[in-house]
Amino acid sequence: MSMCHVRGFFKLVVLMLSVTLVGCASSLARIDTWQGDPAEAADAAVLKSPGEITVVQVNGREMTNFLMDDLALDYGLLPGQNEVVFTYKTIWAKAGVVDNGESKVHTVESKPQRVSFEAVAGEEYRFSFTKPSSRQEAETLMEDFSADIVNRSGDVVASSGEWDAQAARKAARTPVPSGAGVSGDAQSGSTLDRMKSLWGDATEEEKREFLRWAFE
Structure with a gap:
């Protein structure tokens, strides 16, 4: 070339x-x-x-x-x-x-x-x-x-x-009181979404501790 x-x-x-x-x-x-x-x-x-x-x-x-x-x-x-x-x-x-x-x-x-x-x-x-x-x-x-x-x-x-990332995670985990008149199905769906969100934010150690508690 x-x-x-x-x-x-x-x-x-x-x-x-x-x-x-x-x-x-x-x-x-x-x-x-x-x-x-x-x-x-x-x-x-x-x-x-x-x-x-x-x-x-x-x-x-x-x-x-x-x-x-x-x-x-x-x-x-x-x-x-x-x-x-x-x-x-x-x-x-x-x-x-x-x-x-x-x-x-x-x-x-x-x-x-x-x-x-x-x-x-x-x-x-x-x-x-x-x-x-x-x-x-x-x-x-x-x-x-x-x-x-x-x-x-x-x-x-x-x-x-x-x-403070740790404090921010704790704040996200604080339960939100359910409002009056909210149906049981709506509350269940909201709780599931919150659990998914918290699992994504949890550290590896926190996930291991939760699984130990869940399967005891």
Whole structure:
């Protein structure tokens, strides 16, 4: 194969990759955090998330892992109260020579954070946080990390705090009193749905304990 053919083939591959990446970029322009097609979605708010922030879940719904670090994403939020769980991560190059197989970077990551705020229709929000200038400074910040949510005008609407996943699971397990006039069949179906949901949230140890209790 001549060099001209090689160059032509290489250009074709580059062009195909460019088209693919452009298509991906447009499809990831905004991730909607709701299910279905609610009427409020027509005037949704947007939460802009920088590459250092990984949104784990919104309103209890797990967000997709795109298997890419440092990916800035926008999240569509329905107007009203929204709860966002996220982590903050920075990466720092290691100084000197590293052994084979050893990571060439230091990763400094916060504990999961939770922030809840009232989203206004059509408003745009973003994360605001102190940006460290060194790994040592980043590690110090992680000891008491918090991020603000600010609106388009730069006003702080909420601040994050550490998220207690265990407490969240316990809250989900709290029985909801059945309302008066609810039929037995409806109550049975609701209980089954709740049990399925709780099983999905349970840890492996909790599942083993439950099975021991159920088959004693």
